[in-house]
Amino acid sequence: MHAYRTHTAGALRAADTGQTVRLSGWIHRKRDHGGLVFIDLRDHYGLTQLVISPETPGFDVIERLRAESVIRVDGEVVARSPETVNANLPTGEVEVRVRSVEVLSEAAELPLPVFGEPEYPEEIRLKHRYLDLRRETLHRNIVLRSKVIHSIRNRMIEQGFLEYQTPILTASSPEGARDFLVPSRMHPTKFYALPQAPQQFKQLLMVSGFDRYFQIAPCFRDEDLRADRSLEFYQLDVEMSFVTQEDVFAAIEPVMHGVFVEFGGGKRVSPIDQPMSYVDDFGKTIEHQGFERLTYLQSMARYGTDKPDLRNPIVMQDVSERFRGGGFGLFARILEDAKNAVWAIPAPKGGSRAFCDRMNSWAQGEGQPGLGYIFWSEDQGGWGGPIAKNLGPDATQALMEQIGMGQGDAAFFVAGDPKAFVKFAGAARTKVGTDLNLVDEDQFKFCWIVDFPMFEWSEEEQKVDFSHNPFSMPQGGLDALLNQDPLTIRAFQYDIVCNGYELCSGAIRNHLPEVMVKAFELAGYGANVVEEEFGGMLNAFRHGAPPHGGLAPGIDRIVMLLAGETAIREVIAFPLNQQGQDLLMNAPSEVLEKQLKELHIRLAPPIKV
Numbered sequence: 001m002h003a004y005r006t007h008t009a010g011a012l013r014a015a016d017t018g019q020t021v022r023l024s025g026w027i028h029r030k031r032d033h034g035g036l037v038f039i040d041l042r043d044h045y046g047l048t049q050l051v052i053s054p055e056t057p058g059f060d061v062i063e064r065l066r067a068e069s070v071i072r073v074d075g076e077v078v079a080r081s082p083e084t085v086n087a088n089l090p091t092g093e094v095e096v097r098v099r100s101v102e103v104l105s106e107a108a109e110l111p112l113p114v115f116g117e118p119e120y121p122e123e124i125r126l127k128h129r130y131l132d133l134r135r136e137t138l139h140r141n142i143v144l145r146s147k148v149i150h151s152i153r154n155r156m157i158e159q160g161f162l163e164y165q166t167p168i169l170t171a172s173s174p175e176g177a178r179d180f181l182v183p184s185r186m187h188p189t190k191f192y193a194l195p196q197a198p199q200q201f202k203q204l205l206m207v208s209g210f211d212r213y214f215q216i217a218p219c220f221r222d223e224d225l226r227a228d229r230s231l232e233f234y235q236l237d238v239e240m241s242f243v244t245q246e247d248v249f250a251a252i253e254p255v256m257h258g259v260f261v262e263f264g265g266g267k268r269v270s271p272i273d274q275p276m277s278y279v280d281d282f283g284k285t286i287e288h289q290g291f292e293r294l295t296y297l298q299s300m301a302r303y304g305t306d307k308p309d310l311r312n313p314i315v316m317q318d319v320s321e322r323f324r325g326g327g328f329g330l331f332a333r334i335l336e337d338a339k340n341a342v343w344a345i346p347a348p349k350g351g352s353r354a355f356c357d358r359m360n361s362w363a364q365g366e367g368q369p370g371l372g373y374i375f376w377s378e379d380q381g382g383w384g385g386p387i388a389k390n391l392g393p394d395a396t397q398a399l400m401e402q403i404g405m406g407q408g409d410a411a412f413f414v415a416g417d418p419k420a421f422v423k424f425a426g427a428a429r430t431k432v433g434t435d436l437n438l439v440d441e442d443q444f445k446f447c448w449i450v451d452f453p454m455f456e457w458s459e460e461e462q463k464v465d466f467s468h469n470p471f472s473m474p475q476g477g478l479d480a481l482l483n484q485d486p487l488t489i490r491a492f493q494y495d496i497v498c499n500g501y502e503l504c505s506g507a508i509r510n511h512l513p514e515v516m517v518k519a520f521e522l523a524g525y526g527a528n529v530v531e532e533e534f535g536g537m538l539n540a541f542r543h544g545a546p547p548h549g550g551l552a553p554g555i556d557r558i559v560m561l562l563a564g565e566t567a568i569r570e571v572i573a574f575p576l577n578q579q580g581q582d583l584l585m586n587a588p589s590e591v592l593e594k595q596l597k598e599l600h601i602r603l604a605p606p607i608k609v
Contacts, residue, residue: 010046304426309500506551
């Protein structure tokens with residue numbers, strides 16, 4: 001017989017009745033029923049109920065053991081009586097009558113209970129993560145993560161992609177988030193950097209003649225943390241040679257769709273086999289097949305964000321013309337400034353003064369003066385609210401018909417410079433959709449955000465600057481950079497969004513040195529700066545670079561969505577806390593003076609004010 005087990009704790013079934021077995025695992029739960037002790041024995045695979053009688057050798061030891069102690073038992077598999085069968089447990093038709101027991105590891109008093117998974121402070125959970133990981137939900141999430149990565153890897157390989165590894169120790173890069181720096185002992189006063197992403201290396205692989213690359217890549221960014229962002233994370237890093245934007249979409253959509261169908265628990269997933277179309281920012285209709293597409297400007301105007309949750313059916317509208325020149329004095333005055341606008345946020349079935357007042361109070365809590373509204377008043381048998389009163393019944397009816405609202409509905413209005421209020425408008429749309437239960441929770445709704453502006457105007461620096469990714473190919477190439485207003489140039493940049501979360505960013509890359517230099521010039525960077533900071537890439541491009549593009553879906557966010565969680569810490573085995581600390585290993589930590597001397601480093605702690 002094996003030293004520790006003949007079966008796992010999740011393996012026994014009715015067909016095993018009568019067998020002598022050996023099991024090892026953790027005491028999940030212990031119950032004393034009139035002399036008999038019942039134990040739920042747990043391992044990675046499941047639970048088995050043990051029955052131990054007072055005559056069993058080691059019974060007195062079992063009686064005093066705490067939960068989460070590790071034991072080994074030998075015993076006989078017996079069928080449970082019909083009234084004691086546990087239909088919720090795969091092993092629920094049988095139990096093991098224990099003949100002998102051995103304690104393999106005795107648990108001290110627990111700082112964190114495993115059974116029942118009661119809510120506990122995050123600080124305790126992270127400090128004792130090894131206990132937290134024994135809990136069923138978190139344990140299941142980590143197993144899910146492994147299976148998702150395995151599925152993604154297989155799907156990429158099936159499409160002809162090959163997996164390559166890129167360096168972890170690399171050069172610091174001036175763009176993007178802050179680098180994590182690693183001092184070099186062999187090269188005093190110099191530093192490596194941990195990669196924010198394998199961006200330059202994967203492009204260099206394309207220049208090197210490889211064609212379809214992928215990697216489950218670790219990335220490191222020294223940036224402020226939030227629920228869906230960590231200092232270290234993993235992404236499905238992808239790059240392809242001799243491709244257009246359409247080729248990238250066609251390669252990644254089956255992977256994303258397939259993974260979410262496989263692990264989505266039966267929820268609907270946006271189809272990839274239906275003909276679709278969208279109108280770009282210049283009025284051209286683009287026919288395509290696959291996930292829905294929105295231009296960046298359309299997404300901002302309709303949803304107030306470039307990460308829209310399309311499960312929420314609310315679409316905002318610009319209704320400025322309904323207020324221009326009169327009607328509602330406040331809005332009319334605001335619209336005298338050409339850059340200003342009035343947007344409507346429809347609220348189907350939100351037609352009550354109570355709901356509108358709650359939304360107005362919420363807006364004030366967000367730092368806004370309030371939130372204008374029109375609602376269907378049952379008392380008046382028509383539209384109510386200050387805006388409706390000022391507009392008059394006919395104009396109000398026309399306005400509400402324009403945004404698709406009728407009896408029982410409402411609408412909210414924001415006015416001013418859209419650049420200033422767009423984020424608040426998007427939050428209001430989300431609040432309305434959530435509070436009115438309009439969000440369809442039973443689906444994964446994907447979309448592409450495309451046609452990001454290549455440049456934007458920086459009010460702070462009073463100059464044109466890059467808006468998204470400086471290494472993207474501008475639509476129209478060098479001709480657009482030479483002859484077009486920079487603020488009208490679109491880039492071949494794209495994001496995948498699912499249920500309000502950005503899952504990845506990507507682009508067709510700028511592989512032509514002269515185009516790259518000109519793009520940086522428009523953003524105020526001289527050719528010498530480009531040569532100094534990105535000389536390696538430019539030199540590679542000067543020796544024959546294929547057109548190429550790619551993207552990088554975030555593994556942590558994908559698993560977070562599939563697990564039904566709202567924080568990536570719930571799908572990472574050993575995450576950092578919100579302050580970027582590893583409470584289990586006490587990192588970051590101080591180091592020995594000897595180590596600093598080896599690295600030629602002298603500390604300069606911040607001066608306390």
